[in-house]
Amino acid sequence: MTLSTILTRIDTDLDNALDRLMELLRIPSISTDPAYKADCAKAADWLVEDLKSIGFDAASRPTPGHPMVVAHGGEGGTHVLFYGHYDVQPVDPLNLWHRDPFDPAIEETDKGKVIRARGASDDKGQLMTFIEACRAYVAETGKLPCKITIFLEGEEESGSPSLVPFMEANAKDLTADVALICDTDLFDANTPAITTMLRGLLGEEVVITGPSKDLHSGMYGGPAINPIRVLSNIVANLHDDTGRITVPDFYEGVPELSDELRSQWEALGFDDKAFLGDVGLTTPAGEKGKTVLEQIWARPTAEVNGITGGYTGDGFKTVLPSVAKAKISFRLVGTQDPLKIRDNFRQWVRDQLPPDCSVEFHDHGAGPASVMATTNPAFAAARAALTDEWPNPAAFTGSGGSIPVAGYFKTILDMDSMLIGFAMEDDSIHSPNEKYDLRSFHKGIRSWARILDALSN
Amino acid sequence: MTLSTILTRIDTDLDNALDRLMELLRIPSISTDPAYKADCAKAADWLVEDLKSIGFDAASRPTPGHPMVVAHGGEGGTHVLFYGHYDVQPVDPLNLWHRDPFDPAIEETDKGKVIRARGASDDKGQLMTFIEACRAYVAETGKLPCKITIFLEGEEESGSPSLVPFMEANAKDLTADVALICDTDLFDANTPAITTMLRGLLGEEVVITGPSKDLHSGMYGGPAINPIRVLSNIVANLHDDTGRITVPDFYEGVPELSDELRSQWEALGFDDKAFLGDVGLTTPAGEKGKTVLEQIWARPTAEVNGITGGYTGDGFKTVLPSVAKAKISFRLVGTQDPLKIRDNFRQWVRDQLPPDCSVEFHDHGAGPASVMATTNPAFAAARAALTDEWPNPAAFTGSGGSIPVAGYFKTILDMDSMLIGFAMEDDSIHSPNEKYDLRSFHKGIRSWARILDALSN
Numbered sequence: 001m002t003l004s005t006i007l008t009r010i011d012t013d014l015d016n017a018l019d020r021l022m023e024l025l026r027i028p029s030i031s032t033d034p035a036y037k038a039d040c041a042k043a044a045d046w047l048v049e050d051l052k053s054i055g056f057d058a059a060s061r062p063t064p065g066h067p068m069v070v071a072h073g074g075e076g077g078t079h080v081l082f083y084g085h086y087d088v089q090p091v092d093p094l095n096l097w098h099r100d101p102f103d104p105a106i107e108e109t110d111k112g113k114v115i116r117a118r119g120a121s122d123d124k125g126q127l128m129t130f131i132e133a134c135r136a137y138v139a140e141t142g143k144l145p146c147k148i149t150i151f152l153e154g155e156e157e158s159g160s161p162s163l164v165p166f167m168e169a170n171a172k173d174l175t176a177d178v179a180l181i182c183d184t185d186l187f188d189a190n191t192p193a194i195t196t197m198l199r200g201l202l203g204e205e206v207v208i209t210g211p212s213k214d215l216h217s218g219m220y221g222g223p224a225i226n227p228i229r230v231l232s233n234i235v236a237n238l239h240d241d242t243g244r245i246t247v248p249d250f251y252e253g254v255p256e257l258s259d260e261l262r263s264q265w266e267a268l269g270f271d272d273k274a275f276l277g278d279v280g281l282t283t284p285a286g287e288k289g290k291t292v293l294e295q296i297w298a299r300p301t302a303e304v305n306g307i308t309g310g311y312t313g314d315g316f317k318t319v320l321p322s323v324a325k326a327k328i329s330f331r332l333v334g335t336q337d338p339l340k341i342r343d344n345f346r347q348w349v350r351d352q353l354p355p356d357c358s359v360e361f362h363d364h365g366a367g368p369a370s371v372m373a374t375t376n377p378a379f380a381a382a383r384a385a386l387t388d389e390w391p392n393p394a395a396f397t398g399s400g401g402s403i404p405v406a407g408y409f410k411t412i413l414d415m416d417s418m419l420i421g422f423a424m425e426d427d428s429i430h431s432p433n434e435k436y437d438l439r440s441f442h443k444g445i446r447s448w449a450r451i452l453d454a455l456s457n
Numbered sequence: 458m459t460l461s462t463i464l465t466r467i468d469t470d471l472d473n474a475l476d477r478l479m480e481l482l483r484i485p486s487i488s489t490d491p492a493y494k495a496d497c498a499k500a501a502d503w504l505v506e507d508l509k510s511i512g513f514d515a516a517s518r519p520t521p522g523h524p525m526v527v528a529h530g531g532e533g534g535t536h537v538l539f540y541g542h543y544d545v546q547p548v549d550p551l552n553l554w555h556r557d558p559f560d561p562a563i564e565e566t567d568k569g570k571v572i573r574a575r576g577a578s579d580d581k582g583q584l585m586t587f588i589e590a591c592r593a594y595v596a597e598t599g600k601l602p603c604k605i606t607i608f609l610e611g612e613e614e615s616g617s618p619s620l621v622p623f624m625e626a627n628a629k630d631l632t633a634d635v636a637l638i639c640d641t642d643l644f645d646a647n648t649p650a651i652t653t654m655l656r657g658l659l660g661e662e663v664v665i666t667g668p669s670k671d672l673h674s675g676m677y678g679g680p681a682i683n684p685i686r687v688l689s690n691i692v693a694n695l696h697d698d699t700g701r702i703t704v705p706d707f708y709e710g711v712p713e714l715s716d717e718l719r720s721q722w723e724a725l726g727f728d729d730k731a732f733l734g735d736v737g738l739t740t741p742a743g744e745k746g747k748t749v750l751e752q753i754w755a756r757p758t759a760e761v762n763g764i765t766g767g768y769t770g771d772g773f774k775t776v777l778p779s780v781a782k783a784k785i786s787f788r789l790v791g792t793q794d795p796l797k798i799r800d801n802f803r804q805w806v807r808d809q810l811p812p813d814c815s816v817e818f819h820d821h822g823a824g825p826a827s828v829m830a831t832t833n834p835a836f837a838a839a840r841a842a843l844t845d846e847w848p849n850p851a852a853f854t855g856s857g858g859s860i861p862v863a864g865y866f867k868t869i870l871d872m873d874s875m876l877i878g879f880a881m882e883d884d885s886i887h888s889p890n891e892k893y894d895l896r897s898f899h900k901g902i903r904s905w906a907r908i909l910d911a912l913s914n
Contacts, residue, residue, distance in 0.1 A: 199675065203773045212737030217760045218656065218858030221788055222743035222752030223733065228692065228761040228783075235689035276680065280669030283812040286679035295679030303674045304685040305776050310763035311784060316660045316821040318786055319762050326685075327768060329775055331678055355740035364773040401675030 002141060003453045009136045010445050017132045017445065018106070018115070018438075020050065024086070024124050025104040025117040031066055031087035032158035040066040040154045043086045047131075047152055054135045055143070056150065061170075063162035066154030070173065073134075077146025078378050078455040081176035081415065083405060084127030084183065085156035088119035089430045096432035106438065114435035122429035125436035126182040126421055127152060129444030136449060145456035149176050156183075156405075163405065167412045178378045179409045180451075184399070184421035186440070187268060190391040192447065194382060195419035196372040197297060197398035198406055200332035202341055203364030206231065206349060207325045210357050214310075215320040227324040228309040230357050234349055235326060238302050243287040245302045245330075247348045253335035257298050264395045265293050297398025301331045327364070331400065338366035370406045372416040378455060382418055385450035389443055422447065460910045463597045467589065467902050470596075474589045474902065475563070475572070475895075477507065481543070481581050482561040482574040488523055488544035489615035497523040497611045500543045504588075504609055511592045512600070513607065518627075520619035523611030527630065530591075534603025535835050535912040538633035538872065540862060541584030541640065542613035545576035546887045553889035563895065568883075571892035579886035582893035583639045583878055584609060586901030593906060602913035606633050610862075613640075620862065624869045635835045636866045637908075641856070641878035643897070644725060647848040649904065651839060652876035653829040654754060654855035655863055657789035659798055660821030663688070663806060664782045667814050671767075672777040682813050684781040685766040691809055692783060695759050700744040702759045702787075704805045710792035714755050721852045722750050754855025758788045784821070788857065795823035827863045829873040835912060839875055842907035846900060879904065 010017075029043035030036040044060040044067045051058035051071040058071035066087060091101040099105065104117030115125060130150075137145050151174055155162055167174060187193040210227040211220070240246050257265075272292040276282060286295035295301075309324030311317035330345075332338055346361050353359060372379070374396055386394035399419075406417040422444035428434045467474075486500035487493040501517040501524045508515035508528040515528035523544060548558040556562065561574030572582060587607075594602050608631055612619055624631060644650040667684035668677070697703050714722075729749040733739060743752035752758075766781030768774035787802075789795055803818050810816060829836070831853055843851035856876070863874040879901035885891045 201675075201775070203775075205773070210738070215736060216858065217758075217762055217786060218658075218788060218856070219753070220736065221758040221760045221786075221857060222756060223729075223741040223749045224736065224738060225740075225742035226760055228764050229696070232689040232692035232761070232764070235686060236693035239686070272680075279672055279677065279681065281667070281681060281813045283682075284680040285682035285811065285813070292680045296676070299679060301674075301678040303678045303683055303775075303777055304689070304767065305674055305774060306767035306769045306778075307685050307689070307781065308765050308769040310761065312763045312765040312782070316662070316784055316786070317762060318658070318660075318760075320760055321763075324764065325769070327773055329674060329678075329773070331675060354742065356738045356742070399675070400678060401673065 003450065006136050006140045006449050006453070007446055009140050010132065010449060013136065014442055017128070018441070021115065021125060021128045021441070022104045024128065025119055026102055028102045029087050029119070029154065030090050031155050033090060037066070040087055044069050044152070044154055047086055050131065051150060054131070054138045058150070063166055065162045068154065068162070068166055069150065069152035070170070071150040072148070074144025074146050074148045077457060078178060079147040079149070079176040080455060081149045081151055081174060081179045082130050083151050083153070083179060083181045084130070085123045085153040086127070087154045087157050088122070088124070089157050091118050091432070093432065098433060101434070111437070113438035115438060115441060116433065116435045118434050120434055120436040121423045121427035122434065123156070123183050125441055126423060126444065129422060129441060130180070130182055130448045132445040133448035133452060136445070137452060145452040147176070149174060160404070164408060164412065167408055171413055175413045176415060178376060179406070179415045179417040181403065181406060181417050181419045182421050183403065184419045185423045185425055186421070187395060187397060189424065191268065192386040192390045192394040192420070193397040194379065194386070194394060195399045196374050196379070196396045197333070198370040198403055199300070199398070199400055200336065200338055200367045200369035201402045202330040202332060202338040202366045203327070204329070204342065204345060205325060205327050205362035205364060206234070207323060207360040207362070208357055209323050211320065211322050214322050217318040217320040220320050224320055225354060225356050226320055227357060228321060230354060231307070231309065231324040231326055234352055235304055235307070237352065243285070245300065247341065247345050249344055250300070250341060253337060254300055255334040257294060261396060265291070267393070268293070268395055296400040298333055300333050300336060302328060304328050333369045334371060336369065338368055342366055367402060367404065367407055370410055370417070372418070376416055379418060381454040382420065382451045385454045386420070386447055389447045389450055420447070420451070459598060460907065463593050463906050463910070464903055466593045466597050467906060470593065471899055474585070475898070478572065478582060478585045478898070479561045481585065482576055483559055485559045486544050486576070486611065487547050488612050490547060494523070497544055501526050501609070501611055504543055507588065508607060511595045515607070520623055522619045525611065525619070525623055526607065526609035527627070528607040529605070531601030531603050531605045534914060535635060536604040536606070536633040537912060538606045538608055538631060538636045539587050540608050540610070540636055540638045541587065542580045542610040543584065544611045544614050545579070545581070546614050548575050548889070550889065555890060558891070564892070568894070570895035572895060572898060573890065573892045575891050577891055577893035578880045578884035579891065580613070580640050582898055583880060583901065586879060586898060587637070587639055587905045589902040590905035590909060593902070594909060602909040604633070606631060617861070621865060621869065624865055628870055632870045633872060635833060636863070636872045636874040638860065638863060638874050638876045639878050640860065641876045642880045642882055643878070644852060644854060646881065648725065649843040649847045649851040649877070650854040651836065651843070651851060652856045653831050653836070653853045654790070655827040655860055656757070656855070656857055657793065657795055657824045657826035658859045659787040659789060659795040659823045660784070661786070661799065661802060662782060662784050662819035662821060663691070664780060664817040664819070665814055666780050666817070668777065668779050671779050674775040674777040677777050681777055682811060683777055684814060685778065687811060687814050688764070688766065688781040688783055691806055692761055692764070694809065700742070702757065704798065704802050706801055707757070707798060710794060711757055712791040714751060718853060722854070724850070725750070725852055753857040755790055757790050757793060760786050762786050790826045791828060793826065795825055799823055824859060824861065824864055827867055827874070829875070833873055836875060838911040839877065839908045842911045843877070843904055846904045846907055877904070877908070
């Protein structure tokens with residue numbers, strides 16, 4: 001059987017695959033620092049050459065920032081677009097690294113062998129799992145398993161300024177049947193995950209003004225309205241006693257969890273105690289009657305991310321301030337409409353203002369949730385393929401955070417995304433001593449080979 | 458009649474009195490800046506010489522900081538201790554002054570003649586009103602009207618570090634029947650005031666900790682408790698719907714306003730609209746059913762002077778913070794016990810903590826209200842004397858703020874204080890272009906002459 005010979009080739013070729021990854025890791029492609037502009041171009045060129053060597057029609061495509069790598073190859077089966085990014089985070093504080101971040105090495109650790117380098121996990125190691133799977137396929141069968149477009153960005157760690165314009169200008173060139181995004185974690189060391197629900201995000205800054213200037217709290221305390229008190233009341237009113245958000249119509253478009261997902265999630269055996277215990281907590285503080293996983297993956301939230309007003313330095317100042325501010329974000333799910341929620345939230349705040357207070361709002365972004373159409377047969381095929389590779393069955397999971405590129409694939413290219421990654425929570429991405437487990441790399445390559453095989457029919 | 462000849466002498470000697478004040482104003486006695494240490498000593502010495510010239514036994518007394526001036530003179534009648542301070546605030550930003558702050562001058566303004574200089578009002582001009590009254594008395598009668606102790610501080614604008622130790626070490630030397638403090642305002646241009654009630658102050662910093670570290674609000678938003686939300690709830694609960702403070706037993710020791718004071722205050726014709734309008738407000742926000750003057754002078758308050766938590770810089774960061782903090786102050790009246798209120802407040806906060814949250818408190822001072830025993834006949838005498846001098850009757854008023862020296866006179870020297878001053882709200886004390894109305898200076902001297910005359914019997 002072809003798949004088993006491909007998997008065997010992956011096993012025997014692993015050292016060579018590691019050598020190739022090391023070469024890529026040695027290029028310090030830090031996208032946010034202009035000093036590394038040439039290195040970003042070099043990483044893109046390296047990938048173009050590597051992709052050409054396995055038969056892709058690949059090119060480094062200029063943008064106002066760092067280049068995009070776009071490659072086409074194969075035919076038939078499901079047409080997939082694979083997305084990854086070749087740029088990496090800065091490395092400071094450098095003194096906390098125990099080796100040069102751009103001199104990669106295999107290290108033995110308590111938990112097994114790891115590849116240590118900046119970008120080992122995020123995202124060079126992860127994107128190479130896909131390319132190595134393609135290579136093994138071509139080496140064994142002479143061709144790619146299906147029609148594949150590869151799309152590698154060089155600005156993911158610096159805000160992706162060129163991403164949307166490039167996607168809009170090259171929509172035809174990039175559109176496929178389904179997108180594959182390799183920038184996420186395993187659920188745990190033995191359990192692969194396909195993230196199918198990403199929460200959306202609405203960011204609002206609320207600025208309440210009371211008196212026209214800062215006052216002395218002895219001279220004015222009592223008759224003068226204090227904007228900190230007004231703001232605190234509003235924040236306090238944002239949730240009811242059961243943890244539900246009180247903004248009118250907020251829950252419009254929030255779906256109940258399907259029985260199918262509920263049982264998949266229950267089977268994951270998520271350890272609430274450990275999850276909360278890691279950050280010093282014991283008691284879930286979200287909506288009553290919802291599990292912790294539901295609270296993170298499937299329920300909307302309102303969080304105050306920052307609050308400030310009056311004197312906040314050392315010591316004490318008896319000021320009655322003119323202004324108090326809060327940054328509030330809403331995580332959104334299902335088909336919640338961020339723009340409608342913004343309007344309702346702002347009106348809800350205005351309705352609570354006492355006399356003499358005014359409010360200003362500052363917009364900090366509004367993006368809906370991404371909910372993938374898992375009825376697309378590619379999802380079931382990929383899930384089965386992952387389940388074949390790993391000890392535990394793969395699950396469709398959610399993510400509390402937002403991965404904007406998945407939203408753009410949906411809104412600009414009308415594609416669902418399968419977010420499949422092999423990183424571990426302890427990979428220290430964005431931190432000193434980043435690593436990628438050798439097991440993640442090896443089984444990651446095998447996983448993609450299985451998925452591509454499943455999608456080749 | 459002696460008083461009228463003394464008042465006439467004050468009128469005819471006014472230019473000479475102004476010359477003397479100008480001399481004192483030329484000494485840049487900025488207490489907080491070590492560069493002016495010698496100038497502070499010089500101002501003290503100047504006052505000692507001036508007091509000696511009118512028959513006081515005066516001396517500059519060393520402290521670890523700037524010297525105290527202590528002078529004794531006269532005999533009989535009510536023994537008064539007069540308190541003032543010869544140090545001044547810094548002058549920056551200097552470019553906002555329209556003349557050298559230490560080159561005093563008489564200037565014509567829309568509202569009449571003013572003495573323009575740093576310290577003209579706070580407190581050199583005010584303290585000289587008393588000394589000039591003594592001078593006129595001695596010139597006309599050959600002696601002081603009663604037993605007088607003068608006590609002038611040089612550290613009032615820099616936190617009075619030596620005041621309490623000096624008072625404790627020199628209690629016998631400083632104790633009199635009643636203290637006179639000349640560091641306050643007229644009620645308005647035509648209405649003198651004796652401040653008899655000063656609110657106390659309890660300062661508390663509340664630090665709420667939830668998760669053991671800052672979290673990503675996407676990854677943890679929902680199940681992880683947010684300390685900003687906990688703190689906002691506590692702040693929101695601090696007042697009920699009628700503006701009363703909800704801390705248990707908080708109102709123990711808060712007296713109802715006497716009919717006597719209520720009618721005096723009503724007679725003042727205080728302009729709520731103008732008072733609030735000056736700072737952009739229209740609607741009293743304090744306890745329901747209390748007038749604005751009551752809210753400031755006679756009722757306790759709770760104010761949040763500062764709040765902070767999470768990300769407060771530009772832009773947005775989806776952090777779920779570990780810690781949120783608020784600085785909260787209580788203004789106290791009557792016999793409210795600050796230490797008992799601190800205990801009750803802390804317990805009240807602890808009782809509201811949800812699981813996984815802890816609280817730390819930082820003590821920022823606790824002082825009771827000062828309520829003078831106006832049954833002391835000196836109060837009625839001074840009130841009548843002031844009423845004789847000014848267009849409108851004098852009133853016993855309150856003060857929303859705290860003047861610590863009045864509290865120390867009570868607790869250390871067991872003296873009530875009469876706070877009588879002639880400053881105007883627009884004197885720009887602590888600001889550029891400080892001034893003292895010539896009328897304040899002139900009628901201030903005449904006021905003290907009348908008060909001393911009344912206390913001489």
